Amino acid sequence: TAWRVLDSGGSELDAVERGCGQCEIDQCDGSVGYGGSPDESGETTLDAMIMDGNTMEVGAVADLRRVKNAIGVARKVIEYTKHTLLVGESASLFAVRMGFPYEDLTTQKSLSLYSEWLNQSCQPNYWKNVVPDSSTSCGPYKRREEVTHKEEQTRSQRNVHNHDTIGMVVIGVSGTVASGTSTNGAIHKIPGRVGDSPIAGAGSYADSTAGGAAATGDGDIMMRFLPSYQAVEYMRMGTDPTVACQKVISRIQKYAPKFFGAIICANTTGSYGAACNKIPGFTQFHFMVSSPLLGRPTEQVVDCI
Secondary structure (H helix, E strand, C coil), X not given: CHHXXXXXXXXXXXXXXXXXXXXXXXXXXXXXXXXXXXXXXXXXXXXXXXXXXXXXXXXXXXXXXXXXXXXHHHHHHXXXXXXXXXXXXXXXXXXXXXXXXXCCCCCHHHHHHHHHHHXXXXXXXXXXXXXXXXXXXXXXXXXCCCCCCCCCCCCCCCCCCCCCCEEEEEECCCCCEEEEEEECCCCCCCCCCCCCCCCXXXXXXXXXXXXXXXXXXXXXXXXXXXHHHHHHHHHHCCCCHHHHHHHHHHHHHCCCCCCCEEEEEEECCCCEEEXXXXXXXECEEEEEECCCCCCCCEEEEEECC
C-alpha cells in the first residue's frame, strides 16, 4: 500500500500514513490497530507516530482510545498543531475535532483474550514489589512497604507471538525520508503505559540528511536507548545500514541480554538492513522491502545476533 502511494505520486508522509494505516485496518498480527492487546482493564488503546525527515516535525498519539486510525491522527498533530505528542482522552477529543469517528476498539477476540488472562490469575502482568503477590494473583495491588531489589525476571514477556509494531521507513526518489509506527502496545499492560512506538528516536526516526530507522519489540526496554535515533546517527557517520542496526542491538544487549527486539535501517541512497536480538523462539527477523530494483514487495530475512 505504501509503495503504491509513492508510485502514484504521493508524498513520503502519505506513504507512511497509508501503509501503517492499512496495517491498522488489517489488525496486523493482532498487535496493530483495534481488537488486540487489551490492557489490564480489557481496553485496547493505540500508540502511533509519524516523522518528516525534511522538517524534523513529528506527530504522535499515545494511549489513544476509541479512535481506530491512530497514524492518521498522528499526521493531523503535525498538520494542525504546534505540538508533537498528544495522549489519552485528550488525544481522542482532538481526533474527533479532526473528523475521526468514535468507534469501539474491543472485539470478541480482545474480550476473550482478556477473560482468558483473568482466568489465569492475571498472568503475565507488569507489576513488581506489590501486595498481593503479582506473580500468583490479580490486583488491586498496593505497594509493599519495603522494596526488594531481587534480580528481576529479565526474560521479556513480550515475544514474536504476542507483541509487534508496524514500523516503516520511506525513502523518496530525491532522498527525502519519512518514518512512522503504529501499535496497540504490550498485551495486559498497566493502563496508561506508553511504550517506544510513539516516541521520536525510539519507535522510529527520520532525517533526510542521513536516513531512517524503526524499531519493534519490548518497548519498555528499547525506549531507554533511543535505538532509532542512534541508528540514524551511525548512518550519518557513514556506517552501513546493516551494521548500524547491529550496533544498536549490541548496545542494548549489554544491559538486557534477553530482550525481545529488532530494528530496520535505511539510508538516503536506498541501502537498507536490519538486526535483531537472538533469544529462544526468536532467531530470525522478517521484514518487507519495496524498491525499483526489486520490482515488487519482497520479504527479507536476517539472522539475529
